[in-house]
Amino acid sequence: MINKDCERIVVSEKEIAEAVERIGKQINTDYAGEEITFISILNGSYPFTADILRKIDLDCTVDFMQVSSYGSGTGSSGTLNIKRDISADIRGKHVILLEDILDTGFTLSNLVKYLAEKGPADIKICTFIDKPARRREEISADYYGFLFDEDLFLVGYGLDYNQKYRNLPYVAVLKPEIYTKTTD
Numbered sequence: 001m002i003n004k005d006c007e008r009i010v011v012s013e014k015e016i017a018e019a020v021e022r023i024g025k026q027i028n029t030d031y032a033g034e035e036i037t038f039i040s041i042l043n044g045s046y047p048f049t050a051d052i053l054r055k056i057d058l059d060c061t062v063d064f065m066q067v068s069s070y071g072s073g074t075g076s077s078g079t080l081n082i083k084r085d086i087s088a089d090i091r092g093k094h095v096i097l098l099e100d101i102l103d104t105g106f107t108l109s110n111l112v113k114y115l116a117e118k119g120p121a122d123i124k125i126c127t128f129i130d131k132p133a134r135r136r137e138e139i140s141a142d143y144y145g146f147l148f149d150e151d152l153f154l155v156g157y158g159l160d161y162n163q164k165y166r167n168l169p170y171v172a173v174l175k176p177e178i179y180t181k182t183t184d
């Protein structure tokens, strides 16, 4: 049953599981014999992080960052605010950033620049959803689950609207009346 505030499911639980399996296999192949430091970008990436990590059969660690580039609505401020930094030393490490969505690219391009100064061996980007048509910074995903060219307001599997709907096990399009609703 779809959540009452959503109009349609665009990525089902089964499709999510298949994408996670595919990405996990690819990472295991690409990094064979290496150790990986995953950095999960909270909040939205937590389900994707948990699912991807369980597909990795290489030595790996996971650390967490919390950053923001959005207000509580649908616009992008384009400013990176680091609310929680990593605690691990990533010097000389193979880093993979785990994100729920790559949209304008402001968040990840600022983040990659910031983390690059800590001296990792390399930094790759793994995003569950990629919206290349929305890009305003030159940055691309090394691994992605699903591409969306249409600018739909997506929620579920970590993606929120005003912190809600992250718990949905699928990705759905939010009904416009939910995010255009006024309080007066």
Ligand code: PRP
Residues within 6 Å of the ligand: 041, 042, 043, 044, 045, 067, 068, 069, 070, 076, 099, 100, 101, 102, 103, 104, 105, 106, 107, 108, 159, 160
């Ligand atoms: C989302 C997402 C990325 C960012 C992508 O985070 O998790 O970090 O926006 O957008 P961009 O490519 O336009 O910069 P958000 O600030 O909504 O926080 P959340 O993960 O806590 O939902």
